[in-house]
Amino acid sequence: MNQIYNDPIGHWIIVTIAITALLFTVLTATAYTVWFERVALGRIQRRPGPNRVGPFGLLQLAADGVKLAFKESFVPAATDKTLFVIAPTIAVAAAFLAWAVIPIGLWYNVQYWIADINIGVLLVFAFSSLNVYAIVIGGYASNNKYSLLGGLRSAAQLISYEMSLGLALVPTFMIVGSLRLRDIVEYTVHWGWYNGPIPLILLTPIGFVIYLISAVAETNRAPFDLPEAEQELIGGFLTEYSGLKFVMYYLAEYVNMITVSALAALLFFGGWYLWFVPPVLAFFIKVVLFLFLYIWLRGTFPRLRYDMLMRLGWKVLLPLAIANVIVTGIILVTTLG
Amino acid sequence: MTDEQDSKPEHPTPMRRPGERLPAKPEGGKTPGVMADVAALAGGLKTTLSEFFRPPVTLEYPEDKSPRSERYRGRHYLRRYDNGLERCIGCELCAAACPVGCILVIAAENTDEKRVSPGERYAKTYEINMLRCIFCGYCEDACPVQAIVLGPEYELSDTSREKFIYTKEKLLEPLPPDVEARLASKPASAPHPNPLPEGERGKTLS
Numbered sequence: 001m002n003q004i005y006n007d008p009i010g011h012w013i014i015v016t017i018a019i020t021a022l023l024f025t026v027l028t029a030t031a032y033t034v035w036f037e038r039v040a041l042g043r044i045q046r047r048p049g050p051n052r053v054g055p056f057g058l059l060q061l062a063a064d065g066v067k068l069a070f071k072e073s074f075v076p077a078a079t080d081k082t083l084f085v086i087a088p089t090i091a092v093a094a095a096f097l098a099w100a101v102i103p104i105g106l107w108y109n110v111q112y113w114i115a116d117i118n119i120g121v122l123l124v125f126a127f128s129s130l131n132v133y134a135i136v137i138g139g140y141a142s143n144n145k146y147s148l149l150g151g152l153r154s155a156a157q158l159i160s161y162e163m164s165l166g167l168a169l170v171p172t173f174m175i176v177g178s179l180r181l182r183d184i185v186e187y188t189v190h191w192g193w194y195n196g197p198i199p200l201i202l203l204t205p206i207g208f209v210i211y212l213i214s215a216v217a218e219t220n221r222a223p224f225d226l227p228e229a230e231q232e233l234i235g236g237f238l239t240e241y242s243g244l245k246f247v248m249y250y251l252a253e254y255v256n257m258i259t260v261s262a263l264a265a266l267l268f269f270g271g272w273y274l275w276f277v278p279p280v281l282a283f284f285i286k287v288v289l290f291l292f293l294y295i296w297l298r299g300t301f302p303r304l305r306y307d308m309l310m311r312l313g314w315k316v317l318l319p320l321a322i323a324n325v326i327v328t329g330i331i332l333v334t335t336l337g
Numbered sequence: 338m339t340d341e342q343d344s345k346p347e348h349p350t351p352m353r354r355p356g357e358r359l360p361a362k363p364e365g366g367k368t369p370g371v372m373a374d375v376a377a378l379a380g381g382l383k384t385t386l387s388e389f390f391r392p393p394v395t396l397e398y399p400e401d402k403s404p405r406s407e408r409y410r411g412r413h414y415l416r417r418y419d420n421g422l423e424r425c426i427g428c429e430l431c432a433a434a435c436p437v438g439c440i441l442v443i444a445a446e447n448t449d450e451k452r453v454s455p456g457e458r459y460a461k462t463y464e465i466n467m468l469r470c471i472f473c474g475y476c477e478d479a480c481p482v483q484a485i486v487l488g489p490e491y492e493l494s495d496t497s498r499e500k501f502i503y504t505k506e507k508l509l510e511p512l513p514p515d516v517e518a519r520l521a522s523k524p525a526s527a528p529h530p531n532p533l534p535e536g537e538r539g540k541t542l543s
Contacts, residue, residue: 044385047395300385301378 088248091134105272150236167321168210185271261290424484426456434479
């Protein structure tokens with residue numbers, strides 16, 4: 001296996017197969033995340049949710065996809081057509097690229113990844129920041145005041161929460177000493193008789209809370225879905241998008257949602273380690289629980305007002321994240337010498 | 338009256354003049370702390386989670402339908418007598434009573450060779466424009482022989498405007514048996530039982 005991997009052609013063959021498999025997995029997961037969200041939201045509102053197409057409505061997304069794919073590819077008049085088309089492509093590309101560095105534990109000591117690089121988490125954040133461009137360019141190119149407002153809101157929101165999101169994870173990196181996601185999951189402690197991996201939330205609980213809140217804002221999900229804001233901005237940057245271009249934004253949103261859920265599982269809950277549960281199942285359970293949390297939040301909380309959003313980001317989360325970094329640093333220095 | 342004018346309104350108007358300051362917060366009022374806020378958020382999450390585990394309250398419409406009232410006014414039917422004769426005598430009272438004018442009746446004379454209804458005349462043409470009908474039921478009230486009734490069906494959507502002109506053939510379709518049985522229990526000659534006691538009748542109704 002190693003021999004093939006080191007051979008340049010064999011390497012590329014393996015990577016291509018890996019990318020195809022991952023693309024298929026993430027796309028399928030996205031489809032069922034949408035289904036899961038619609039059913040869960042329905043149950044929260046005491047209705048059954050989609051249950052017509054296929055058993056339990058499981059084929060609903062196929063039907064929706066076909067419907068959207070056959071819609072007219074509409075571009076509004078007097079817009080920058082190139083930017084209008086490029087914007088959703090950026091969104092979907094950025095969303096999928098983040099999965100290049102996310103490792104998935106398939107079995108004991110068998111993990112799956114496309115690129116195992118030593119700046120893994122940084123790269124995920126780099127790609128998730130690209131989402132700002134997708135939204136701002138889409139909002140600008142739509143030549144519509146609601147779209148533009150949505151795009152501007154998104155730019156301010158994503159920049160504000162990016163910082164606390166990044167800083168929330170710094171204590172984790174300080175403790176583990178690596179940005180490689182696999183190293184963070186494999187981080188082991190030697191506490192008395194216990195010798196093995198632990199969920200890092202035990203060491204960085206505040207970081208986890210900040211990450212959780214910032215991640216909701218970063219993925220533009222309710223209650224931080226101000227760029228979309230159906231009631232105030234019609235659909236924000238999505239207003240003028242229809243058909244396959246709309247699908248791309250939609251897809252990107254749900255891929256990002258799965259990405260931050262997977263990251264939360266990897267960074268704070270020990271990834272594929274869960275007592276005696278097989279690794280791939282453990283990882284799956286953790287991601288699904290986080291996805292449910294996001295849906296649950298969406299079903300519960302009303303949207304924040306814009307100034308509240310900014311106040312929470314700059315006056316609460318950012319100072320808290322910085323204090324968390326400093327306190328963790330002090331503790332690490334004093335305990336480790 | 339003066340008391341009401343002097344007392345301050347419970348909610349002061351939010352409009353402020355330029356330069357006017359915000360009203361001072363009431364004394365002794367404690368601003369809720371962070372823990373109270375978090376508890377409120379947790380309370381909200383608890384509510385939605387408990388709803389999540391309760392059964393849905395919706396009906397799955399095409400399979401389950403909500404019950405209609407016995408007197409529900411849906412699509413129209415023209416009734417027949419037990420011997421097969423049509424009830425409608427072509428008097429056009431229904432058309433006159435209709436507020437939107439959606440009923441068209443063209444009457445023709447009954448002859449001994451061709452007897453359609455027991456009266457002198459019968460409805461040669463009887464059409465209802467269901468796109469105009471407002472389902473008020475005035476036609477049913479106006480009919481002296483209880484020929485036209487509004488049945489329980491309410492799923493009347495169709496694919497062309499022409500299909501919404503209900504012709505006599507369509508209206509003469511037999512009523513659902515339970516509705517027919519309910520109507521048959523009321524004698525046709527006395528459509529409305531007089532609500533007034535015996536001695537009072539002539540005074541108000543004449």
